[in-house]
Amino acid sequence: LALLGPAPGAPCCPHGPALLFVKTSQGKEEGRRFYACSACRDRKDCNFFQWEDEKVSETRLAAREEYNRNHQPSFTHRQNMDRYKNFVLLPSSKRRFCQECQQLLLPAEWEKHSDHQFLCDITTAQLKSPSQLLYPLENKKTNAQYLFADRSCQFLLNLLIDLGFRRVLSVGTPRLHEMIQSKSSQEEFSIRSLLLDIDFRYSQFYTEDEFCHYNMFNHHFFGGEAALETCRKFLYEENGERVIMVADPPFGGLVEALASSFKKLMAMWRETEKEGHDNKEMPMFWIFPYFFESRILDFFPSFSMMDYQVDYENHALYKHGKTGRRQSPVRIFTNLTPSMIVLPEEEGYRFCTVCQRYVSSGNQHCEICNSCTSKDGRRWKHCVLCKKCVKPSWFHCNNCNCCTLQKHSCDKTDVGCFVCGKAGHKRSACPSLS
Ligand code: SAH
Numbered sequence: 047l048a049l050l051g052p053a054p055g056a057p058c059c060p061h062g063p064a065l066l067f068v069k070t071s072q073g074k075e076e077g078r079r080f081y082a083c084s085a086c087r088d089r090k091d092c093n094f095f096q097w098e099d100e101k102v103s104e105t106r107l108a109a110r111e112e113y114n115r116n117h118q119p120s121f122t123h124r125q126n127m128d129r130y131k132n133f134v135l136l137p138s139s140k141r142r143f144c145q146e147c148q149q150l151l152l153p154a155e156w157e158k159h160s161d162h163q164f165l166c167d168i169t170t171a172q173l174k175s176p177s178q179l180l181y182p183l184e185n186k187k188t189n190a191q192y193l194f195a196d197r198s199c200q201f202l203l204n205l206l207i208d209l210g211f212r213r214v215l216s217v218g219t220p221r222l223h224e225m226i227q228s229k230s231s232q233e234e235f236s237i238r239s240l241l242l243d244i245d246f247r248y249s250q251f252y253t254e255d256e257f258c259h260y261n262m263f264n265h266h267f268f269g270g271e272a273a274l275e276t277c278r279k280f281l282y283e284e285n286g287e288r289v290i291m292v293a294d295p296p297f298g299g300l301v302e303a304l305a306s307s308f309k310k311l312m313a314m315w316r317e318t319e320k321e322g323h324d325n326k327e328m329p330m331f332w333i334f335p336y337f338f339e340s341r342i343l344d345f346f347p348s349f350s351m352m353d354y355q356v357d358y359e360n361h362a363l364y365k366h367g368k369t370g371r372r373q374s375p376v377r378i379f380t381n382l383t384p385s386m387i388v389l390p391e392e393e394g395y396r397f398c399t400v401c402q403r404y405v406s407s408g409n410q411h412c413e414i415c416n417s418c419t420s421k422d423g424r425r426w427k428h429c430v431l432c433k434k435c436v437k438p439s440w441f442h443c444n445n446c447n448c449c450t451l452q453k454h455s456c457d458k459t460d461v462g463c464f465v466c467g468k469a470g471h472k473r474s475a476c477p478s479l480s
C-alpha cells in the first residue's frame with residue numbers, strides 16, 4: 047500500500063479530507079487508486095472508502111455530508127468553554143466528571159448520566175492536568191495515546207527553556223502542553239503552548255487560544271479558518287519570542303503524511319514573517335522511534351537523531367522500569383544543531399567531541415566509521431566486509447553478503463518490512479510497533 051498524498055478536491059470523511067492510496071507490488075502501482083480515512087488505520091474506527099474514479103451520486107454525497115455532520119462532537123469548542131466557566135464556579139461537592147462519557151458534568155446533566163461511573167470533588171489541580179483525568183486512548187491503530195513519563199516530559203521542557211524558546215506548538219503532545227501551562231502560571235517568565243490534537247476531549251479544558259482540534263495526517267483544522275488563524279497568530283514571533291514545534295505522532299502513522307503536514311505548519315511559520323526568516327527552517331522536535339530514521343531523513347534532510355531515550359508512562363514496552371530498564375526505541379529528531387541538545391549526564395549520556403553531540407553511554411565512537419554509530423543504545427560492532435557498524439547480535443552471512451540475524455533463511459530476498467526493514471512481515475504487522 048502506498049500513499050499518493052493529500053489530493054486536491056479529495057472527498058471528506060468525519061476526519062477531514064481523505065488520503066489517496068494505491069496498492070503496490072514490487073514498487074509498482076497495481077490496481078485502482080482509492081481514498082481512505084487519513085486518521086484511522088482501522089476500518090472499525092472509520093470505514094470511509096471511495097475509488098478515485100468513482101462517480102458518486104448526488105444523493106450519496108448528501109448522505110455523506112449528513113453523516114459527517116452527525117459524527118462531529120456533540121458540543122462545540124465554544125460550548126465546552128462556556129460549560130467550563132460554569133463548572134469552575136461550582137462548589138467542589140458539585141463538580142463531577144463522567145468517566146464513561148469523559149465529560150465534565152453540570153448539575154442539570156447528572157440525571158442523564160445517573161447510571162454511569164463518575165468522579166466527584168474535581169479539584170482545580172485536576173482541571174489543570176486533564177491528561178491525568180482523561181483515560182489515555184490506547185487504541186493502537188488510531189490514537190495510540192502514549193503519555194510521557196514525568197522524567198522525560200520534564201527533560202523536554204527544561205531543554206526547550208534552556209534553548210531559549212518561549213512558545214511551543216505542541217502537536218499531539220497534551221502532557222507537554224499541560225506541563226507548560228502549569229509552569230507558565232508559576233514562574234516569573236512566560237512560556238506558552240498551543241496544543242494541536244485530534245482528541246477533542248481536551249476542548250473541555252482549554253480555550254480556543256490554547257487548543258485546536260487538528261488532524262496531523264491531513265493538516266485539517268476542524269475549527270476551520272478561525273482555528274487556522276489562531277495557529278498563524280501563535281506562530282508569529284512577537285517581541286523576539288522564539289517558537290518551536292514539538293510533535294509526538296502515533297508510531298503506526300504514515301511518515302509521508304505526517305511530513306507533509308509538518309511542512310505545511312513550517313510554511314505557515316515562514317509566511318508569518320515578511321523578510322525575517324530568510325531560508326531558515328522552523329525549529330522542530332519530531333519524537334519517533336529510531337527505526338524510522340531513514341524515512342524521516344528522506345523528508346527532512348536537515349534533521350538528525352538524538353540519542354536521548356524518550357520514556358512513556360503507559361507503554362508496557364517503552365517505560366523506564368524500576369528494575370532492568372527496557373530501553374525505549376523512541377528518539378528526538380531535530381533540525382537544531384546537535385551540539386546544542388544537552389543530554390543528562392546523570393543518566394549516562396556523554397559528549398563526543400568528534401561527533402559534536404551527546405551520545406548514550408553504550409554508544410562507542412567507531413574509529414573506522416568515524417562516528418558514534420549505535421542507534422539503539424547498545425554497543426555496536428564494526429563489520430569490515432559491510433564497511434559499517436551493525437547490531438551486536440548480528441553476524442556476517444557470506445551467502446547474503448551482508449550482516450543479519452543468525453537465524454535467517456538466505457534465499458528470502460523479498461523486500462523487507464517498511465518500518466524495520468526485516469523480511470517476513472508487512473508494516474501493519476511489524477513487531478516494532480506493538
Ligand atoms: N507523549 C505525548 C502523547 C503522544 S501520543 C504526551 O505525553 O504529551 C499521540 C498523540 O497524538 C495523542 O495525544 C493523540 O490524541 C494524538 N493523535 C493521534 N492521532 C492524531 C491525528 N490524526 N491528528 C492529531 N493528533 C493525533
Ligand code: ZN
Nearest residue numbers: 398401411418
Ligand atoms: Zn562519536
Ligand code: ZN
Nearest residue numbers: 412415428435
Ligand atoms: Zn564502524
Ligand code: ZN
Nearest residue numbers: 443445446456
Ligand atoms: Zn544469509
Ligand code: ZN
Nearest residue numbers: 463465466476
Ligand atoms: Zn518490521
